Amino acid sequence: MRRERSKIITTVRRVMPAVVSIIITKSLRELETELTPKEKRQLKNHTLIPADKIDAHGMVQVGGGSGFIVEPSGIVLTNKHVIAESNASYTVITNDNERYEAQVLARDPVNDVAILRIVPGRKLPAVELGNSDTLELGQTVLAIGNALGIFKNTVSSGIVSGLSRSVSAQADPTSPPQELRGLIQTDAAINPGNSGGPLVDIFGTAVGVNAAVVYGAQNINFAIPIKVALRDLADLKQYGRIRRPLLGLRYLTLNQDLKEKLGLPTDRGAFVTKEHPYDAAVVSGTPAALAGIREHDIIIAWNGKLVTPEKSIGDYLDDASVGETVTLAVLRDGREAEFPVTLAERK
DSSP, X not given: OOOOOOHHHHHHHHHGGGEEEEEEEEEHHHHHTTSOHHHHHHHHTTSSSOGGGBOTTSEEEEEEEEEEEEETTTEEEEOTGGGOOTTOEEEEEOTTOOEEEOEEEEEOSSSSOEEEEOOOSSOOOOOOBOOGGGOOTXXXXXXXXXXXXXXXXXXXXXXXXXXXXXXXXXXSTTSOOEEEEEEEEEOSOOOTTTXXXXXXXXXXXXXXXXXXXXXXXXXXXXXXXHHHHHHHHHHHHHHSSOOOEEOOBOEEEOOHHHHHHHTOSOSSSEEEOOSSTTSOSBOTTSHHHHHTOOTTOEEEEETTEEOOSSSOHHHHHHTOOXXXXXXXXXXXXXXXXXXXXXXXXXX
16 A cells, blocks of 8 residues: 655654643633623522533533653643633643643743643653744645544644734634734644644754634634744743833834824834823833833934834844843934833843
């Protein structure tokens, strides 16, 4: 009997043993405190949750997702939204159906990345982490995970459709939209439950963490670049937590339309302004406030590099470090001035 011997099959066999399912459970007592009176009646009648879905310890599965082992000692990467449920327990199920209680080590305060730890009695297979900065449009990628929380070991293939995308996306239809930047766009299918699994290149190295889809669109899916997870892992090893820099202001990235609408003197830069009447444009006590940045300033450059829709303040901040001093070129009242700002740690 003939068998296909493609590179994709070889890669899937290499990566699949390191891809895990993540099960989220809550105690029935805890769950009851979150229900409406109607849902409590449905629970009592076993119409909300069937009796066979409640285990002997009174625990109920409330969700699930995917992840992948990145260190043989039991370090697992996933999405922050997968393990965001409060007062929940997390169980990791490996490809060979071993179950491990998972400890949440860290959640990235900015990006949709989280790090778990399990304690196996042996070395586990791990996915090699690649370099997302070298990705090219048209490059072959594979998304692997637990699709819809039902179909374990699901593989979809596609290409890199776009780079450095900024979108408002959802993990699933019931989740609120989240602003995500610097994403890898791919037409490899990413479904609810696939979130947190690896996006790998044809050689089996992880280049991204599957994150979100655009509902109502065809084949538009997104992954977080693996460089974000690498930075988080390095922070965790060095500091015991993920450290992300804080600037402390709200802004609009300008273009020609905003220039005309707001009557501004330029169509480039970041216009420091409130998002809502009750917000502060510059948050008191933050690095931006301490440096003297004011509402209605226009930040036109970051360390001499222009602020544009393609490279926003948020993008520059993503590449910066806690404690780093950066120079912001600011346009104020028709005059340009430079403000040194020392970035603090986001809490």
